[in-house]
Amino acid sequence: MASTSVPRSGPGDAVGYRPVMWIMTGLVGPCWLILVISPMRRERDLPQTYEPEQAHARR
Numbered sequence: 001m002a003s004t005s006v007p008r009s010g011p012g013d014a015v016g017y018r019p020v021m022w023i024m025t026g027l028v029g030p031c032w033l034i035l036v037i038s039p040m041r042r043e044r045d046l047p048q049t050y051e052p053e054q055a056h057a058r059r
Contacts, residue, residue: 011020035041 011023015023
């Protein structure tokens with residue numbers, strides 16, 4: 001039987017899987033800072049009071 005091998009070329013093969021996992025952890029970990037630093041925390045598009053929508057006004 002002929003064995004077929006898939007060509008492997010990626011960061012895991014070049015550096016190793018464990019170092020790549022630490023690099024990804026370092027990149028994904030501080031992603032929450034984008035939300036903390038951005039004005040997203042202070043901005044709110046929620047209505048202040050509830051006003052029922054009158055689809056059909058009865059007279």
